[in-house]
Amino acid sequence: MQTRLQMPATFTPSKIEVEKRHAGGGARPPADRKPTGGGGGDGDNWNDRRAGHRGPREALTKYRLGLFFALAGDLMFFVAMISAFFVRQSSGHFDASEQWITDWRPVLLPPILWVNTFVLVLSSVTVEMARRRLFYEPDVIEEWFGMGRPAARHAGAWLAATIVLGSLFLAGQVVAWQQLALTGAYFASNPSSHFFYLITATHAAHLLLGLVGLITAAVALIAGRNLQMRQILMDTCAWYWHVMGVLWLFLFGLLEFCQ
Secondary structure, eight states: OOOOOOOOOOOOOOHHHHHHHTGGGTOOOTTOOOBOOSSTTTTOBSSOOOTTOOOHHHHHHHHHHHHHHHHHHHHHHHHHHHHHHHHHHTOOEEOTTSOEEOOOOOOOOOTHHHHHHHHHHHHHHHHHHHHHHHTOHHHHHHHHTTSOOHHHHHHHHHHHHHHHHHHHHHHHHHHHHHHHHHTTOOTTTOHHHHHHHHHHHHHHHHHHHHHHHHHHHHHHHHHOOOHHHHHHHHHHHHHHHHHHHHHHHHHHHHHHHOO
């Protein structure tokens, strides 16, 4: 009688079993899911991504890098303006009696600038609270599951406060210019007053652009459907606002103590 040998059946482990087998070696657990909202959660997982797939974390990083590269150009412009400030301040000539003559006359800054500075610092706190509330995980999960829009609701209150404070800062800057003009210090009156108006007006224009961005983010919180894009918009606007706040602290210190 002829004996027929049979080869044992090969067993191919499933993907889940392979992940479980190697989980103790430092691999990520297979169920590492952390939804961030959006269109039903599709493609909105910050951690669980396929190879070559650009998830929300990559999108957020891309927008942040774009913002900081754009701000780098603006900061270079301010550096050039500050350099011109110091060069013009130190310029002059010696007269016949060997006395150093300069036409630079320091400007007495309006006291309201201190109030404006405090308002801007406070607005930086409120915009950061708005940014954090829009990324607050329990609220994001509720919105991801269609249980209302708590993330937008909680962030909206802080964002509205930031818009009000930013508007107050810009209004305060206008008041400061008016008060300075009442003392007879105009744009062309003196090199120091020239740089005061130039520096403060340039910064105000940049802050006005940030205020427009915050208003756009507020509209997106109300009318936007995609949570991921609302988060990206809020995040980039908040970082822009922070940079403008830090820049103003430096510019205000320059005008107050370096004239």
